[in-house]
Amino acid sequence: MNLILPKHTLSRRRLLQLSGLSGMGLLLGGCELNLLSDSVNKISEPLNQSLEALLLSQKPVGEFPLSAIEPDKLLINTFDFTPQIDPAQFRLRIDGEVNNPMQLSMGDIQKLPLTLMVIRHICVEGWAAIVQWGGVRLQDLVALVQPKSDVRYVYFKSADGYYESWDIASAIHPQTLMAYQKNGQPLSADNGAPIRLASPIKLGYKQSKWVTQITFVSKLLPIKGYWEDQGYEWFAGL
Numbered sequence: 001m002n003l004i005l006p007k008h009t010l011s012r013r014r015l016l017q018l019s020g021l022s023g024m025g026l027l028l029g030g031c032e033l034n035l036l037s038d039s040v041n042k043i044s045e046p047l048n049q050s051l052e053a054l055l056l057s058q059k060p061v062g063e064f065p066l067s068a069i070e071p072d073k074l075l076i077n078t079f080d081f082t083p084q085i086d087p088a089q090f091r092l093r094i095d096g097e098v099n100n101p102m103q104l105s106m107g108d109i110q111k112l113p114l115t116l117m118v119i120r121h122i123c124v125e126g127w128a129a130i131v132q133w134g135g136v137r138l139q140d141l142v143a144l145v146q147p148k149s150d151v152r153y154v155y156f157k158s159a160d161g162y163y164e165s166w167d168i169a170s171a172i173h174p175q176t177l178m179a180y181q182k183n184g185q186p187l188s189a190d191n192g193a194p195i196r197l198a199s200p201i202k203l204g205y206k207q208s209k210w211v212t213q214i215t216f217v218s219k220l221l222p223i224k225g226y227w228e229d230q231g232y233e234w235f236a237g238l
């Protein structure tokens, strides 16, 4: 059901693009404010061709009902300390090999469509919890910044020094969120406020908390992730 609408929107946009009528978004490309006020339209812009093909091939995984949420089971798992971030000062930088690098405030991010999902979070240390996350789809942010066609990976930098890298297909999966709510409440500092990754297709250690920077790249660097660089598996898919 929810796959049909974006697909139609994309092909309609593509038709417009082919007929040369969709230059408007590009003219505004240099100006973050205009881009953002037009953000809801802008996210139905096509990604680049290879990403669009990936996007259309992806199926959402099953979710749980609200009644399945296990509020006490999500343990705090933080390798060092909990950064205290002032949400009013906070900016999420999105950069790398993209056409429109951006710095978004939480206000900007919260103007984008909110997605809620109830999924199971699984930590390799032997615990799991069914959680509802609320946030913006990472694919919507991808559509705003417009990665170049050779982008294959995404790096996430966190305020506590944690870092992660993901394959682009997993990053644009419809249930990969930049989450700012947990179980219907604003995210707490311990759970990664103001914003963190949340996805049902990756193990817990891939889901960076306190994300401050998202960088799109064509090649994976020797440095892959905080736990991966100590021997944990990189893909960490579920």
Ligand SMILES: Nc1nc2c(c(=O)[nH]1)N[C@H]1C(S)=C(S)[C@@H](COP(=O)(O)O)O[C@H]1N2
Binding pocket: 074, 075, 076, 077, 078, 079, 080, 122, 123, 124, 158, 159, 160, 162, 190, 191, 192, 204, 205, 206, 207, 208, 209, 210
């Ligand atoms: N920045 C940052 N993100 C992180 C971690 C961390 O230590 N720092 N721990 C990871 C691990 S191992 C898990 S299981 C989850 C735990 O999320 P939670 O503390 O909200 O339950 O966050 C992940 N993201």
Ligand SMILES: [Mo]
Binding pocket: 077, 122, 123, 124, 125, 204, 205
């Ligand atoms: Mo974990």
